[in-house]
Amino acid sequence: MARKISFINYKGGVGKTSLIVNTAACLAKAGKRVLLFDFDTQSNASIWLLRLERWNLLNTSGKGAIFSIFESSETRVKDCLVRDVVKGKSGESLLPGLDLVPTTFNLVDLESDYRGNPQRPPFTIFQEQLAEIESDYDFILFDCPPNILRASQCGIFCSNEVFVPANPDALSLIGFTLLVEKLQKFHQISAGFRRTGMGPIAQVCGIVFNAIKPEMDIDVPKMRMQLRMNQFKNQRRVAQNAKIFNATVRDATVVRRAVTLGLPVTLLGRVGDDADNVQNDYMRLANELIQHASAF
Secondary structure, eight states, rough: OEEEEEEEESSSSHHHHHHHHHHHHHHHHTOEEEEEEETTTTOHHHHHHHHHHHHHHHHHOOOOOHHHHHHHHTTGGGGOTTTTOOEEESOOOTTTTEEEEEOOOGGGHHHHHHOOTTSSOHHHHHHHHEEEEEEEGEEEEEOOOOOOOHHHHHHHOOSEEEEEEESSHHHHHHHHHHHHHHHHHHHHHHGOOTTTTTTTTEEEEEEEOOOTTTTTTOHHHHHHHHHHHHHHHHHOOOTTOOOOOOOOOOOOOOHHHHHHOOOOGGGGGOOOOHHHHHHHHHHHHHHHHHGGGGOO
């Protein structure tokens, strides 16, 4: 059974997309079959992995992006799969095992213009179609915007785990707190739509400190985050195995270079200490994520 994980924090700007793209790549490099869904209307993960020229074709036609499944009953999630998404200049696969279901800017219409059957909210349509392919994967990751509106609901409804990217600041703590409140409300309204075999509802299982700048002391922010998590554990509002990951990810200019090249950091090779350090950070995080399954 695939592990289905949503990456979300109610605070934006925490480096969520860089975290999920590079974690997905490290999982694939470790031999796992990984499917990444881009549910953020900014389309950053899609533009990164498809590169701009391929994504532009998708954005112009609108066909093959995730919104297609809500526009037409003829299109299903499996039709939107971009297999082995990371390609070289000659079209060769550079990272077998990492697939993508991309998005384009028209996903915003799911929040505003979409008029579907109120008895079948979008997250139920998505869940039914995801069930057709989820056995093909070890990990299914959802890149969610900093809210729990319709797009995020699709990922969260299908997930069993939530990971919270965070910066060592007060706003990330506030974002985590608000996320837990909003998750609880969504689970209440969606409970009647859950089906046998979906597994437990999505709860926060991990917090990852990301984009840590040099010389920054994160001990106090981690302590405050841990205190809040302990409160939520006592209230049973997060998973009982929820943890702050030991692996943290440093801020590095090489991540921005990787976006320009359309490659995950792990495929850049040795390009200096900056890259080597952050590559190791992402790999440690992926390995810790895999090990965390034993407690889930």
